[in-house]
């Protein structure tokens with residue numbers, strides 16, 4: 001039976017007594033559903049590994065609680081937690097053949113030989129290494145993808161309550177990574193073990209997870225499915241971490257309206273796309289950020305009242321659409337705009353002056369905060 005996993009007000013401070021303590025996890029509270037494949041996503045140093053290691057008991061938390069099902073595991077040592085772990089480095093034993101690598105967790109649990117053989121065979125079938133098991137080489141004779149399959153088999157063979165995957169695909173090349181994403185999802189769904197997958201790759205997290213948590217500086221910024229995070233990001237940081245967001249500095253200029261700084265362009269934003277509480281800023285003239293996805297912008301050659309002048313820097317032909325990078329005046333935005341336009345028979349916009357238009361209603365409005 002799959003377990004849920006609950007964090008209650010978890011804090012982790014490294015070097016509490018030192019001059020420079022690091023508050024790596026700040027009041028983390030959320031729950032992972034039984035059988036869920038849950039991704040922890042965030043930039044380097046945001047606390048992903050610390051949360052994973054704390055879940056395994058490899059790191060003791062400063063305060064709060066971690067529960068497996070109803071059981072408080074906070075003070076339980078790692079070897080009594082029945083977890084499976086897979087690391088970026090695979091961490092296989094080169095002096096053992098693959099059978100013994102996979103069997104290791106059962107051997108230390110003093111499992112009878114016939115059961116070891118049965119379980120190893122089953123789990124190698126599950127991860128798709130039946131042929132390799134017949135040859136039974138040392139793991140060093142296998143490809144990167146096969147080695148990672150052995151590492152997953154080793155973590156699953158003793159039916160762990162929780163499976164923890166720490167950037168398991170980071171050492172594989174891009175093509176294999178994409179293939180192994182689908183494989184990990186298939187294997188996880190077949191076993192239905194509650195699983196945490198750590199990555200700093202947003203595409204990977206979106207592709208693999210049932211839900212994801214976006215962390216920043218030890219704080220969980222938002223939890224949701226990839227679709228929820230893409231269409232309803234809580235703040236500018238999440239919006240730019242899950243997919244691309246183009247930002248414009250703007251001033252509030254009426255109910256649901258903002259005027260882009262340095263222009264006469266006023267954009268209406270749908271109420272549901274205003275991503276802060278109305279109580280926080282209501283005054284006209286307050287600074288806000290307008291955020292538009294690449295598909296919420298368009299470019300044209302002709303000057304129009306709402307068009308913002310810019311220069312095309314890069315043109316990428318991506319099949320059905322063309323991606324443009326356009327630089328605007330630096331007072332309007334400090335980064336170049338990424339704009340996706342459908343491929344047009346009459347050709348693409350050349351590397352010259354164009355006018356950028358924000359599609360009415362669609363963009364987001366955020367508080368002007370640090371975006372990364």
Ligand SMILES: Nc1ncnc2c1ncn2[C@@H]1O[C@H](COP(=O)(O)OP(=O)(O)OP(=O)(O)O)[C@@H](O)[C@H]1O
Nearest residue numbers: 014015022024043044045046047048049050051200
């Ligand atoms: N043993 C430690 N002693 C002191 N500080 C630590 C220790 N381990 C981690 N930290 C700090 O805690 C913060 C969170 O680190 P953590 O490794 O959890 O981040 P991460 O999101 O996994 O990053 P990455 O993607 O780079 O692995 C960082 O500021 C890091 O420097």
